[in-house]
Amino acid sequence: MSFYTELLICFLLVVGGVFLLIGSIGLARLPDVFTRLHGPTKATTLGITGVLLSSMIYQTINQGSFSVSEVLITLFLLITAPVAANMIAKATLHRENPSIPRTKGQSLLHNIRHRKAADAEQSD
Template identity: 50%
Template sequence: MDMVMEIIIAAFLVIGGVFGLVGNYGLIKLDHPMARLHAPTKATTLGVGGVLIASMIYSFAFEAEGSLHELLITLFLFITAPITANFISKAYLHRHAHEETLPEPNGDTNWAVLERPEWSPEPEKTQEG
């Protein structure tokens, strides 16, 4: 039984390590900041999650005590990583918004609504004069 548990723990450690390696590689090699943000929030979160699951299995199988610290860390990580990525991406989009492409507010409102004309399949006719 110990050998089976060790294989399961080793599998979770290897899976976690591979996800962590892929996440860090993406963080270094991707060019665009939004793509660079995607790598650590997805892959590295799963990598740390795999290592923490291996730690939980080890504590339940071999120490016979069981600790919920790893479960709480995993839940905290899975909840906060997407929220943090959302805030960082909103800040990036807000900082790099091109104000010249935004339409002017109309009426008595303080915000603009981008209304693009409907696409028509017929080409526009030009008058030659």
């Protein structure tokens, strides 16, 4: 394996590891559910993509043929992470979990919860 290939693999691993660390710290330290969603859906997805790309390059060079499994895992993660974040946000709104006062869009949260109550009254 050439020096530049090893350098690229190491670079992708380090960048992916840094993004995974930042996303994990964000998940643990951010104050409410709405801000915690950004850690696993943005930074961690980018981090695991870097790790999987480095694995794909390494396996492709070692096996002599293109490694498809890492590409499929990456595509699956990139497709499902936003959907999972959307479902978590909807469940949080449905359960009426409080957000911190600094969260932007407080009026939007109030409007959504008020609209839900109005829709329930109309259906009765």
